[in-house]
Amino acid sequence: MSSTELTLRPFFWRATKLFPEKEVVSRGPDGMTHYTYREFGERARKLAGALSSLGVEPGDRVGTVGWNTHRHYEAYFAIPLMGAQLHTINAVLPDDHVEYIVEDAGDEVLLVDPGEPFETIERLWDRFDGVRELVVMDDEVPDTDLDCVTDYESFVADADPMEWPGLSEEQPAGMCYTSGTTGKPKGVEYTQKMMYSHSMMVATPSALGVDESDVVMHVVPMYHVNSWELPFSAAMAGAKQVYPGPSPDAETLARLIEEEEVTLTAGVPTVWINLLDYLDDHDADISSLERIVVGGSAAPSAVMRRFEDEHDVTIEHAWGMTETMSIGSVSRPKTGMREWDRAERFEKRTKQGLLSPGMEMKLVGDDGEEVPWDGEAAGELYVRGPTVVSEYYNRPEANRGSFEDGWLKTGDIAVVDEDGYLELVDRVKDVIKSGGEWISSIELENALMEHDDVLEAAVIGVPHERWQERPVACIQPKPEASLTGDDVLAFLEESYPRWWLPDNVVFVEEVPKTATGKFDKKRLRDQYGDADLPHTPGGSEKADGERNDGADR
């Protein structure tokens, strides 16, 4: 029996006591900040002291709306370790979402970055009931009419550093909202124990593997599931950390990698595609970089290959959700696969990979029965584990469809191959159910985006009298490209059976996106869902601005 609870305190202790000279580096509008874990620790304790003077008590929620900076990182430890709850708020959500999220969480104090985040909060100020105070994460207060605003540096300067209190491991320590394409954002709470467990798991080589010798650059926004919890794992390991500040472009990232000798970083594919393009035309030494963990969506395999061939950097696919505290699986070839040829290895590496330690999964078919792991059969992915939430905050109606007997129903349609590699083939709501079979909209999209003339492609299912649903492809061609629907279908036909081919190919100026940057298929379905489709899959009816191609199933 142990009397010590699982909390974030020992991670703070380890970073500040065993690695007091290690650096935390942060990029701000006025230049770079370099300081040590020792200074970080002193400032985090003072931040907690200042929040306490403001009346923040254990159990209260403190919201943050900010970029990836050292001040934001101080809040990452200060708020949970004083017994309060760190609520990281997406800084680029629409106003209504921000309003809903802040009110729903009942945030009492907000730490807000200057610029856009501050402007958003200022604009919404009268709509907030519970927020008492704003702290601007800067050394001055922006021009404002609000009278309850302090700047972070003054706020912290004279505060008494807090000695961390003993905490229960069941104390909620974090809170994040997940925004679907429909409906209100849903909040989840992470306890101290969950954050301890997830950070420890992330640090194992079976997940990301974070070591003292790593230099970790956090490109995943700190409001995206706590930057995938890497800031906590990095502190635990005593790794040097780099916070690239607001909207880092490819040049900034390249420079930071070179100057700070970054070894490990993580983010969505777009960031790395931009970096790759930048490196084509510019000299930058990124030889320190060993691994990029990619999640959010899949990195095109061409990008993975180019990083490996041209820069000796390994791209590792990961999968996770807000409900799994981010990282839930990572894809790497197993030992025995090292002898495989490259194409075979890439086939594994482009999947979502092997479930992380501590978790368990199953695939459940339409009939509620488990689906075999044969690389073919698809089912909804169910996961469970100490890092998986068991409920949404304050949303009993959302819980009913999402949790079942201790399992989280992820809403993802997946296949698992004989080697245990997980591959997401679609969202439950996006999969196209055609004549009793499933067509993966994501697989078609990925295939389409491999076409040289396609910039983006979204595939939706539209109602069909005979086949129940049929695919329609919405394509944004590259500028200057001359692409026809026939070209598109011929291209797909090389790899897919005829009944998978879209019944319509629609060319759009831009694929609409949700607030988190995902394809907004709801809008596409609203727009193109009532197209009159042919009676045969792969059929040939025309619509305005559309192109079909006849094909029998």
Place this chain on the structure above:
Amino acid sequence: MSSTELTLRPFFWRATKLFPEKEVVSRGPDGMTHYTYREFGERARKLAGALSSLGVEPGDRVGTVGWNTHRHYEAYFAIPLMGAQLHTINAVLPDDHVEYIVEDAGDEVLLVDPGEPFETIERLWDRFDGVRELVVMDDEVPDTDLDCVTDYESFVADADPMEWPGLSEEQPAGMCYTSGTTGKPKGVEYTQKMMYSHSMMVATPSALGVDESDVVMHVVPMYHVNSWELPFSAAMAGAKQVYPGPSPDAETLARLIEEEEVTLTAGVPTVWINLLDYLDDHDADISSLERIVVGGSAAPSAVMRRFEDEHDVTIEHAWGMTETMSIGSVSRPKTGMREWDRAERFEKRTKQGLLSPGMEMKLVGDDGEEVPWDGEAAGELYVRGPTVVSEYYNRPEANRGSFEDGWLKTGDIAVVDEDGYLELVDRVKDVIKSGGEWISSIELENALMEHDDVLEAAVIGVPHERWQERPVACIQPKPEASLTGDDVLAFLEESYPRWWLPDNVVFVEEVPKTATGKFDKKRLRDQYGDADLPHTPGGSEKADGERNDGADR
């Protein structure tokens, strides 16, 4: 909030579901067993089913007395996952200890290896009140008069494989006894949560770092704090495992490393010194081996150097206790130290190192105040964390001196340097208090054992009228060596102040050992503690078979 408890189940799931083809290799008296995690999992489920048929229920304790084999490993998961408690019993303890331990724990069933372990249990059978049944971990029952003995293979053969029940993370899952040099052995219990947390921590690169690509050979006996919990971490990671069976000699270990391509192993220094000697005279390819983790006592730095120079193997010092579930710190140079010269790096590497993630420590002096981390000041090491026990089983009187405000008082005297590296300098009960200063008996012993003619050396404190205590060295010279007390003192004088020099040098035929192989200082103190000592430290009085050397402080 998560509804999933921290238990060993997901580790079993990960090994058997994601790595079903990975091998577990085991050496028995009749040869090698090679099988997969899939078969391992099936047999573990059947073992649980068989134990259940025998009436073992959640909360019951099942003892094991055995070597490092696949059958023992099956019990490692089967017993905790059925909700019972795995009580691993040291197979080489004196009869009275075994009797006490089995009775104190209330074991209902014992799994026992044939040979010596079975003979011990058979001999003690009439002294056990609670044990109902013996299962011999073999495919036949040894010749015996006992009628409640089954062999493991028959026991398991027809059993129904168990579906693991849901368990509370607070369910006790493991139990180990720690045997001091005095008094009764003391039991500690590990909950499911503690075993989950420790195995996860051990797998991080900040501790041992266990990856899927590792081949882990378990040389630490499975009755020594569950082989330092590595069997659980290895399953979680999906690593291949090698169990070297009863009493593996250096030749066996060398052969297993070569044949199974072992990358990581762990054990006490003696084992590796023997292996090094063996490799001097025999051809064996141990090139797969990357790391040996050494604990229990310190590996001589000469051994560390030779492994590195001659075999490209890194020896890593680790420290831990039964009360910390084994591994609590590991010594590796930090990133910045890689540029240091080798001697400086070795100075760090021969310490106990950096506390493992999740733990916290402090040094407490005689006056109850914290002692600074300056590489000089010594204090008793206090540790806490989710992998540190908070009490002894059923021993309130032992708890009083060992636990304080949530901290474990380790009984170790330690120094921490400016870089945060922990170094144990003595046991509280062995440190020699001379004239208000502390003399480390361990440091003198290690220094003495660097002498070419010294095989083993123990240093004890004996009562002294003026100085309170003074050191006496008990030395077992190497065979054929001609060593005098003068030689010994002259040797020490090169490195130590005169007041550290022993007042007596006693030559002994053999340094007496405790049941766990540590120097039995109690016996030495009983024997040599009343020697008439000189009145001056480093003084010059003679005793029978002893040799003193005059020196003023």
